[in-house]
Amino acid sequence: MSAQPNTLQKSKAKASKAPLKVVSDQTPAEASQAADLSKIAPELSGMLRVLTCGSVDDGKSTLIGRLLWDATDLYDDQRETLQRGKTVDGGNPDFSLLMDGLVAEREQGITIDIAWRYFDTATRRFVVIDSPGHEQYTRNMASGASHADVAILLVDARHGIKTQTRRHAAILDLVGVKRVILIVNKMDLVDWSESTFRKIEADFETFSWRFGFWEAKAIPTAAVSGDNVARASENMPWYPGPTLLEHLESLPSRVTEPTGPFRFPVQTVLRSSRNDFRGLAGTVSGGSVRVGETVVDALSKRSAKVLRIATMNGDLEQASQGQAVAIQLDADIDVARGAVLSKADVRPVVARVLETRMVWLSETPYDPRGSYLLRTATDLTPVSNLKIRALLDLDTLETHPSDACSANDIAIGDIALGRPAAIDTFGEAPETGSFMLVDAITGASIAGGVVTTAKSEAAAADENTFVLTRAMLERGLNSDIRDKPQSEAEFRRRANEVALILRAAGINVEIESAPDYSI
Amino acid sequence: MTQPISHLDLLEAESIHIFREAAAQFRKPVLLYSIGKDSTVLLHLARKAFWPAKLPFPVLHIDTGWKFRDMITFRDKTARDFGLDLIVHTNEDGAAKGINPIDYAPSVYTDVMKTVPLKQALDKYAFDAAFGGARRDEEASRAKERVFSFRAEGHRWDPRRQRPEMWRLLNGRLGAGETVRVFPLSNWTERDVWRYILREKLDVVPLYFAAERPTVLRNGQILMRDDDRLTLKPGEEVVNRRVRFRTLGCYPLTAAVESDAADIESVVAETLGARTSERQGRLIDHDQAGAMEKKKQEGYF
Numbered sequence: 001m002s003a004q005p006n007t008l009q010k011s012k013a014k015a016s017k018a019p020l021k022v023v024s025d026q027t028p029a030e031a032s033q034a035a036d037l038s039k040i041a042p043e044l045s046g047m048l049r050v051l052t053c054g055s056v057d058d059g060k061s062t063l064i065g066r067l068l069w070d071a072t073d074l075y076d077d078q079r080e081t082l083q084r085g086k087t088v089d090g091g092n093p094d095f096s097l098l099m100d101g102l103v104a105e106r107e108q109g110i111t112i113d114i115a116w117r118y119f120d121t122a123t124r125r126f127v128v129i130d131s132p133g134h135e136q137y138t139r140n141m142a143s144g145a146s147h148a149d150v151a152i153l154l155v156d157a158r159h160g161i162k163t164q165t166r167r168h169a170a171i172l173d174l175v176g177v178k179r180v181i182l183i184v185n186k187m188d189l190v191d192w193s194e195s196t197f198r199k200i201e202a203d204f205e206t207f208s209w210r211f212g213f214w215e216a217k218a219i220p221t222a223a224v225s226g227d228n229v230a231r232a233s234e235n236m237p238w239y240p241g242p243t244l245l246e247h248l249e250s251l252p253s254r255v256t257e258p259t260g261p262f263r264f265p266v267q268t269v270l271r272s273s274r275n276d277f278r279g280l281a282g283t284v285s286g287g288s289v290r291v292g293e294t295v296v297d298a299l300s301k302r303s304a305k306v307l308r309i310a311t312m313n314g315d316l317e318q319a320s321q322g323q324a325v326a327i328q329l330d331a332d333i334d335v336a337r338g339a340v341l342s343k344a345d346v347r348p349v350v351a352r353v354l355e356t357r358m359v360w361l362s363e364t365p366y367d368p369r370g371s372y373l374l375r376t377a378t379d380l381t382p383v384s385n386l387k388i389r390a391l392l393d394l395d396t397l398e399t400h401p402s403d404a405c406s407a408n409d410i411a412i413g414d415i416a417l418g419r420p421a422a423i424d425t426f427g428e429a430p431e432t433g434s435f436m437l438v439d440a441i442t443g444a445s446i447a448g449g450v451v452t453t454a455k456s457e458a459a460a461a462d463e464n465t466f467v468l469t470r471a472m473l474e475r476g477l478n479s480d481i482r483d484k485p486q487s488e489a490e491f492r493r494r495a496n497e498v499a500l501i502l503r504a505a506g507i508n509v510e511i512e513s514a515p516d517y518s519i
Numbered sequence: 520m521t522q523p524i525s526h527l528d529l530l531e532a533e534s535i536h537i538f539r540e541a542a543a544q545f546r547k548p549v550l551l552y553s554i555g556k557d558s559t560v561l562l563h564l565a566r567k568a569f570w571p572a573k574l575p576f577p578v579l580h581i582d583t584g585w586k587f588r589d590m591i592t593f594r595d596k597t598a599r600d601f602g603l604d605l606i607v608h609t610n611e612d613g614a615a616k617g618i619n620p621i622d623y624a625p626s627v628y629t630d631v632m633k634t635v636p637l638k639q640a641l642d643k644y645a646f647d648a649a650f651g652g653a654r655r656d657e658e659a660s661r662a663k664e665r666v667f668s669f670r671a672e673g674h675r676w677d678p679r680r681q682r683p684e685m686w687r688l689l690n691g692r693l694g695a696g697e698t699v700r701v702f703p704l705s706n707w708t709e710r711d712v713w714r715y716i717l718r719e720k721l722d723v724v725p726l727y728f729a730a731e732r733p734t735v736l737r738n739g740q741i742l743m744r745d746d747d748r749l750t751l752k753p754g755e756e757v758v759n760r761r762v763r764f765r766t767l768g769c770y771p772l773t774a775a776v777e778s779d780a781a782d783i784e785s786v787v788a789e790t791l792g793a794r795t796s797e798r799q800g801r802l803i804d805h806d807q808a809g810a811m812e813k814k815k816q817e818g819y820f
């Protein structure tokens with residue numbers, strides 16, 4: 001057999017630099033005595049997702065690699081692989097190889113797509129997302145940014161703030177990141193100069209005030225040598241603040257307390273003959289709900305009481321933000337996928353028109369006659385009209401009127417929906433106020449965005465708009481699924497497809513909404 | 520008033536959410552079941568996602584004919600216990616040609632007995648989505664993968680053209696000829712998987728626990744001689760050693776570790792204290808640099 005001989009199983013650590021927090025090698029004897037679950041495998045009480053971003057070559061991958069090297073319990077074989085590999089300035093290993101895992105990335109020495117890494121401290125899981133700096137890979141950076149609680153924005157001390165730095169800051173703001181760490185890196189190449197650092201810090205402040213960041217902390221580092229990464233720098237005694245690691249550890253974990261109004265986007269309906277169960281499956285995306293409370297489906301305006309909150313581990317009294325459950329109602333109000341349950345007083349908007357901010361991710365530019373679908377929490381709605389209004393100028397950070405939009409642009413646009421959908425503004429309920437714009441033909445994700453205003457009035461009536469009525473659809477196309485379980489979801493899916501075909505033929509289409517059950 | 524939500528609770532909820540999104544968006548999904556610890560957790564989460572309803576999709580095992588015998592026993596018992604719709608598929612053509620993990624290079628063997636039959640089965644049953652238990656912490660190219668990982672015609676992965684995936688929104692709209700691999704365990708680590716197995720009291724294949732087993736030492740790795748198809752080379756001898764496995768696969772390609780961890784608590788303790796990554800025990804990954812990425816481009820999970 002031709003397997004390559006490789007390192008032995010029980011190789012011992014011989015890393016020259018001892019990691020700060022090594023998980024000790026437990027002997028099996030010790031281990032079998034420690035039968036207490038909470039001691040052997042304590043669950044961590046918090047999670048923090050950290051993104052790196054900034055322009056290409058400013059040192060993002062190296063910084064994260066260095067952080068993992070110094071501060072986490074990397075496996076020995078990972079350390080050895082890195083030590084055997086090529087070295088960079090000063091004879092240090094190339095830490096970026098811990099992040100840049102694709103063959104093309106290693107060959108070209110660049111980051112193409114985001115990499116996800118995980119490490120734990122005593123109480124917390126850190127999720128690190130390393131993103132590419134190239135403008136051409138902005139879609140990947142935006143993907144990463146939308147998952148982050150805090151962003152590390154890197155700047156090369158020699159070059160200062162670049163257009164790409166501003167673009168990334170604008171995307172962070174758009175996707176809702178509130179905490180930023182400005183890393184001024186490669187301080188070794190500017191003689192550890194305090195004035196250079198202060199100047200970049202001030203430059204950042206002059207443009208970042210317009211974004212909604214709660215906190216922006218500036219730290220001078222040298223990623224290759226590890227200065228101020230996990231170890232305080234001796235080269236910069238003028239900097240009194242925390243290292244990157246210390247600062248990260250001081251930040252609050254991702255919020256697990258319920259915030260905002262109760263929202264429950266329905267993913268699917270679960271049925272079981274056992275106890276006649278009909279449960280609405282979904283994840284609570286905001287607030288919380290208790291058994292006995294009245295909930296409303298915004299679209300049909302019908303309401304019912306929560307009878308059970310079911311999980312395989314037993315019923316719950318209450319379900320809060322982030323929990324995946326199945327809700328059984330006391331009345332069968334025929335709620336399907338795409339519905340959003342809320343409480344009666346604070347409902348999502350039954351939206352027809354949305355004002356939005358979005359980042360254009362596709363290489364295909366905006367086409368006013370294109371066929372687009374809007375993916376929101378669990379709904380997919382045909383777009384009857386998408387109108388670009390303005391683009392963000394990345395040098396001045398002002399918006400300028402525009403009716404064109406192409407790859408990597410940050411745009412303001414209005415979306416008219418082919419039928420109403422339950423939608424919030426991003427500021428109020430982020431998960432039901434964000435969307436992906438989808439190309440109906442290729443399925444590609446074209447743009448990602450947030451809703452700034454959701455309106456329930458239809459766009460100004462256009463005499464050329466063709467209304468697909470329910471009667472029309474029921475007669476032939478959907479006659480086979482009337483009264484079948486889950487029929488409304490399938491009904492809508494077929495209506496969407498018809499609308500898309502008509503739209504491709506140049507006809508503006510609206511789909512008549514489901515009957516309104518309100519009294 | 521809410522109970523504190525631990526990181527495992529967050530991971531569990533995320534995985535359930537992914538299962539439900541995929542089941543709602545794809546026409547005909549299937550769960551790829553490879554019998555190991557990740558598949559065990561994957562299956563458990565799938566059951567949670569649809570409980571009290573039955574799994575709305577079948578479970579597929581690609582059998583190379585070289586799995587440990589204990590794995591097959593465990594697979595069949597699991598299918599019976601949970602009432603699974605189990606499909607077992609083998610590349611009969613490859614088996615007839617005698618492609619085996621002992622005489623053939625791991626890359627050839629993996630392609631013929633794992634990648635090809637996987638594609639055969641997906642095409643045969645016209646599955647448009649397949650759930651897999653891959654985790655981003657396993658390997659450098661996996662660390663780059665999306666939760667909904669699109670495959671072009673012929674099941675090819677193009678790492679340079681992955682779909683953006685923002686917030687919790689999962690866009691499963693397929694283009695012509697596309698299929699998708701879905702990874703609900705994307706954000707789990709090896710340690711999380713064990714912690715969760717312990718917490719949820721899940722049964723796993725006994726091979727994960729230390730026992731006296733007939734082994735041979737080859738290329739510095741301990742291999743278990745699960746049957747006499749593993750012929751001895753000159754100078755090799757079968758020695759009973761107390762060993763267990765960190766990952767499970769085809770027995771001639773899966774290295775054992777010497778260990779006394781004979782129950783789940785000690786295995787978890789040992790894993791949490793491990794100094795080497797689990798991939799060390801998988802001989803196929805060391806074949807060439809970027810091996811996993813290449814296999815994935817060709818349609819491997």
Ligand SMILES: Nc1nc2c(ncn2[C@@H]2O[C@H](COP(=O)(O)OP(=O)(O)O)[C@@H](O)[C@H]2O)c(=O)[nH]1
Nearest residue numbers: 056057058059060061062088096186222223224
């Ligand atoms: N001198 C010096 N070089 C650095 C530092 N950080 C990164 N580099 C180098 O800058 C280059 C780009 O680094 P990389 O991490 O790939 O940048 P990325 O594109 O932002 O991920 C590499 O050659 C690194 O070795 C630093 O603090 N000092």
Ligand SMILES: [Mg+2]
Nearest residue numbers: 060061110111
């Ligand atoms: Mg990089």
